[in-house]
Amino acid sequence: MRKGDTQEIRRLNRRAILAHLRGGPLTRADLSRLTGLAKSAVSRLVDELLQEGLLEEGAFTSPPVGRPGTLLHLRPGARFALGAELGVEGTVLLALDWRGEVLWAKEWGHLREAGPKERLEKLLREILPHVPGPLGLGITLPGVVVEDRLLLAPNLGWRNLNLRPLLADFPLPTALENDAKASALSEVFFHGEANLAYLVLSTGLGVGVVSESRVLRGASGAAGELGHWLGQGNKTCACGRIGCLETEVGLGTLLEHYRALGGKAEVLEALLHLAEQGEDLALEAIHHLGEVLGRFLANLAVAYDPGRVVVGGKAAELFTHLEHPMRQSLEAHAFLEAHRSLPVQPSVYGHLAPAVGGASLFLVKFFELGGLWAESPRRNGGRYEEVAFSDRRGPGV
Amino acid sequence: MRKGDTQEIRRLNRRAILAHLRGGPLTRADLSRLTGLAKSAVSRLVDELLQEGLLEEGAFTSPPVGRPGTLLHLRPGARFALGAELGVEGTVLLALDWRGEVLWAKEWGHLREAGPKERLEKLLREILPHVPGPLGLGITLPGVVVEDRLLLAPNLGWRNLNLRPLLADFPLPTALENDAKASALSEVFFHGEANLAYLVLSTGLGVGVVSESRVLRGASGAAGELGHWLGQGNKTCACGRIGCLETEVGLGTLLEHYRALGGKAEVLEALLHLAEQGEDLALEAIHHLGEVLGRFLANLAVAYDPGRVVVGGKAAELFTHLEHPMRQSLEAHAFLEAHRSLPVQPSVYGHLAPAVGGASLFLVKFFELGGLWAESPRRNGGRYEEVAFSDRRGPGV
DNA sequence: CGCCTTTAGTTCGTTCTTGGGACTAAGTAA
DNA sequence: TTACTTAGTCCCAAGAACGAACTAAAGGCG
Numbered sequence: 001m002r003k004g005d006t007q008e009i010r011r012l013n014r015r016a017i018l019a020h021l022r023g024g025p026l027t028r029a030d031l032s033r034l035t036g037l038a039k040s041a042v043s044r045l046v047d048e049l050l051q052e053g054l055l056e057e058g059a060f061t062s063p064p065v066g067r068p069g070t071l072l073h074l075r076p077g078a079r080f081a082l083g084a085e086l087g088v089e090g091t092v093l094l095a096l097d098w099r100g101e102v103l104w105a106k107e108w109g110h111l112r113e114a115g116p117k118e119r120l121e122k123l124l125r126e127i128l129p130h131v132p133g134p135l136g137l138g139i140t141l142p143g144v145v146v147e148d149r150l151l152l153a154p155n156l157g158w159r160n161l162n163l164r165p166l167l168a169d170f171p172l173p174t175a176l177e178n179d180a181k182a183s184a185l186s187e188v189f190f191h192g193e194a195n196l197a198y199l200v201l202s203t204g205l206g207v208g209v210v211s212e213s214r215v216l217r218g219a220s221g222a223a224g225e226l227g228h229w230l231g232q233g234n235k236t237c238a239c240g241r242i243g244c245l246e247t248e249v250g251l252g253t254l255l256e257h258y259r260a261l262g263g264k265a266e267v268l269e270a271l272l273h274l275a276e277q278g279e280d281l282a283l284e285a286i287h288h289l290g291e292v293l294g295r296f297l298a299n300l301a302v303a304y305d306p307g308r309v310v311v312g313g314k315a316a317e318l319f320t321h322l323e324h325p326m327r328q329s330l331e332a333h334a335f336l337e338a339h340r341s342l343p344v345q346p347s348v349y350g351h352l353a354p355a356v357g358g359a360s361l362f363l364v365k366f367f368e369l370g371g372l373w374a375e376s377p378r379r380n381g382g383r384y385e386e387v388a389f390s391d392r393r394g395p396g397v
Numbered sequence: 398m399r400k401g402d403t404q405e406i407r408r409l410n411r412r413a414i415l416a417h418l419r420g421g422p423l424t425r426a427d428l429s430r431l432t433g434l435a436k437s438a439v440s441r442l443v444d445e446l447l448q449e450g451l452l453e454e455g456a457f458t459s460p461p462v463g464r465p466g467t468l469l470h471l472r473p474g475a476r477f478a479l480g481a482e483l484g485v486e487g488t489v490l491l492a493l494d495w496r497g498e499v500l501w502a503k504e505w506g507h508l509r510e511a512g513p514k515e516r517l518e519k520l521l522r523e524i525l526p527h528v529p530g531p532l533g534l535g536i537t538l539p540g541v542v543v544e545d546r547l548l549l550a551p552n553l554g555w556r557n558l559n560l561r562p563l564l565a566d567f568p569l570p571t572a573l574e575n576d577a578k579a580s581a582l583s584e585v586f587f588h589g590e591a592n593l594a595y596l597v598l599s600t601g602l603g604v605g606v607v608s609e610s611r612v613l614r615g616a617s618g619a620a621g622e623l624g625h626w627l628g629q630g631n632k633t634c635a636c637g638r639i640g641c642l643e644t645e646v647g648l649g650t651l652l653e654h655y656r657a658l659g660g661k662a663e664v665l666e667a668l669l670h671l672a673e674q675g676e677d678l679a680l681e682a683i684h685h686l687g688e689v690l691g692r693f694l695a696n697l698a699v700a701y702d703p704g705r706v707v708v709g710g711k712a713a714e715l716f717t718h719l720e721h722p723m724r725q726s727l728e729a730h731a732f733l734e735a736h737r738s739l740p741v742q743p744s745v746y747g748h749l750a751p752a753v754g755g756a757s758l759f760l761v762k763f764f765e766l767g768g769l770w771a772e773s774p775r776r777n778g779g780r781y782e783e784v785a786f787s788d789r790r791g792p793g794v
Numbered sequence: 795c796g797c798c799t800t801t802a803g804t805t806c807g808t809t810c811t812t813g814g815g816a817c818t819a820a821g822t823a824a
Numbered sequence: 825t826t827a828c829t830t831a832g833t834c835c836c837a838a839g840a841a842c843g844a845a846c847t848a849a850a851g852g853c854g
Contacts, residue, residue: 009840040806063851160734214608217702225699303622335622404810440834
């Protein structure tokens with residue numbers, strides 16, 4: 001429920017122009033046709049965007065007849081954002097260009113006992129050389145996140161933390177997000193799809209759901225935590241409950257199953273290595289996981305009905321081995337005809353997906369704002385909410 | 398990605414004014430404060446809305462000091478829409494005022510073998526006396542719906558139907574929707590909540606999910622079909638597969654369980670009646686269903702993380718009996734602290750919820766359009782899509 | 795070579811809508 | 825009666841888009 005004034009409509013139209021240009025270079029005439037705006041309006045807005053350094057003129061078109069047009073494109077590096085992943089095994093930090101290109105990335109492990117404070121302080125030291133410049137820093141972690149609070153991260157062993165004081169030390173706007181949701185956003189940012197599910201399958205299992213181009217969050221940020229759907233199993237989960245789906249579908253079970261079959265690998269990496277070499281037991285265990293996964297996908301399809309599923313997390317490395325049994329199992333268990341051929345693919349950004357998604361939080365916002373980013377006074381430590389729309393909402397719906 | 402022009406901002410501001418007035422009468426000054434619009438702009442827009450007959454002036458306020466204001470409210474009956482439910486047991490047709498009041502409702506059973514053609518034709522005959530007038534007719538049914546196609550309705554025994562030709566006969570805009578999704582919309586229309594799940598529990602089990610005030614539909618309209626989530630059971634479902642959750646959580650199982658305990662009732666109604674009289678076996682069976690339901694709610698909470706759950710369908714009649722065991726079971730199985738006290742309530746519109754939701758499809762649209770409803774030429778039989786926004790979308794996100 | 799046609803892009807005047815200040819209206823308090 | 829406060833109207837300036845007229849730059853054709 002946004003209030004309309006003369007600035008707002010300019011913002012809407014800038015947004016439309018930028019959105020179309022994300023798909024590739026276009027002339028002013030193209031933009032006029034695509035947006036429905038008058039040529040004069042496009043001309044004015046484009047001039048403005050050129051002046052701000054957001055756009056650049058490029059080559060000329062050579063149409064069969066008529067005057068050639070000037071192609072416009074988003075100027076590389078005009079804006080970028082930082083994204084970080086605080087994962088179970090290590091930390092990733094990267095910079096993402098507003099066109100979706102990873103400018104640089106940095107990864108490091110961490111001491112097992114490092115708490116949120118230590119890890120965020122380390123992150124702060126790493127980003128200091130890069131500010132000012134980025135639009136913001138999006139931090140992702142495998143847990144349930146609401147605003148600046150982390151409610152629960154079983155696989156990190158963290159629970160009920162208010163990170164706002166720590167984030168306030170960062171000299172740029174920050175945002176916190178769940179890793180699966182951020183990963184899903186990275187795909188949306190790149191492909192612009194309306195309905196998809198991003199499966200993060202490692203030790204844990206989480207799903208980032210996108211519906212009508214929006215990330216599903218829920219009232220407490222727990223939407224998509226299907227790893228904690230209670231099934232019939234009797235194993236104890238890291239969350240303390242019994243029978244969570246991630247004790248059946250997670251990669252932990254893969255290793256267990258492999259060893260139950262008589263396999264020798266002690267850790268997951270060894271198993272993956274053996275699978276690459278074609279060891280039968282390893283392949284059998286993975287095949288079984290594929291079947292379980294296919295059935296899970298059929299369930300995922302009735303829960304969220306995504307148009308496409310992206311597989312990320314450690315399991316993405318197994319994708320070639322998993323794919324066939326997974327598809328067969330999905331076909332056998334699908335509810336709708338349409339689900340039988342549900343596209344399932346590995347992630348475009350690979351293991352960088354969560355961090356890319358973190359950065360996307362700000363880039364998406366930037367595009368939504370039509371590039372009218374408030375270079376804000378950042379009074380309260382540059383909190384993410386302050387760069388939000390200046391909406392004046394009415395009561396719901 | 399809407400194009401902005403001078404009309405668009407007027408529409409946005411009309412929408413904001415109407416949205417605020419849905420909460421109750423307000424003066425022009427109130428509206429100015431709430432929307433952030435200048436007093437003069439509010440005055441002009443309100444005059445316009447009064448002229449169109451959408452608003453009415455009412456009583457005066459008596460503030461402690463200063464000139465009294467004139468209260469404005471939505472004029473009763475200024476707009477309304479029709480909603481219908483084609484259910485397993487019968488049909489409901491009703492008219493819903495734009496303020497959310499049911500103007501009239503009509504219900505009838507149907508011959509078991511009646512197909513979609515017969516039932517829609519009957520519906521057509523019933524609505525004819527009421528057109529023109531209503532904004533549109535929203536038809537709901539227990540099945541997977543995409544636009545004008547019904548992909549699958551196991552409990553009606555219908556599959557893969559294109560209803561567009563039949564709907565084209567209706568002399569007003571029509572829309573098709575799944576019953577659970579429509580029911581969820583009815584709650585949103587009434588309460589304006591951002592995150593909720595509407596549980597339709599009768600023979601089948603379906604969930605209508607609302608996230609950020611939008612109904613979750615998915616690529617094929619199957620989002621929320623948790624009744625067809627595959628569990629560990631071995632019963633055959635109406636959809637033809639084995640182990641669907643609705644064979645464990647549906648009301649069909651309640652009767653079976655009751656009879657397995659030694660109960661005598663032949664049909665569900667008899668069981669309900671016995672429960673009302675306090676028969677032990679009936680209460681025990683219902684208690685068990687409550688426990689199963691509580692566990693299911695814990696799973697629902699990790700899947701969609703609603704802020705509130707509404708129970709509808711036949712099970713709503715059992716709500717008082719189900720509530721206690723359900724809550725205990727939910728508390729025992731909840732993933733997050735927040736989920737332990739998840740509000741669970743029966744539906745406000747009761748068994749009329751699906752039909753009310755059908756009508757809401759048009760009323761919600763009307764409000765979104767700021768009351769600038771295109772009295773369209775209705776060339777192609779008044780299809781719902783034609784009353785949609787005149788968006789000119791850019792590529793995603 | 796010059797003219798016509800076609801498409802790209804600019805300039806300028808009109809229209810629509812908001813914002814803001816001045817003003818009127820209608821009440822309470824002293 | 826006067827001062828003060830709040831509600832609501834009136835009028836003008838500002839911002840943005842639209843549309844028409846115009847210029848720019850190509851190819852086709854006689």
